[in-house]
Amino acid sequence: MSSSPISSSSSEREHPLSGLLDIVCAVDVVLGTGTISVRDCLKMQPHTVLRLQQSSGSDLSVRVHDVVVVKGEVVIVDESTALRVTEVSPPPSAEAQQ
DSSP, X not given: OOOOSXXXXXXXXXXTTGGGTTOOOOXXXXXXXXXXXXXXXXXXXXXXXXXXXXXXXXOEEEEETTEEEEEXXXXXXXXXXXXXXXXXXXXXXXXXHO
């Protein structure tokens, strides 16, 4: 049995897009965002602190091809850092219909 980085309790059934289910996508987990000037960027050194717009304890955004697909919180599983999903975003096409 092969191991998967995602654990899920739902069983896989024949899906209309089953031919696409094994495509690998780059995923970015975004801790926060902010802005700084180029001057400040060039002056960065180890231990520099960058302020983020998000408050501490905020959920992290998970982006696939720069589209937020889920939000979640950091958890430790065994000796690895992981993300527990707290919110699933509707597909972009669903947002356009509203």
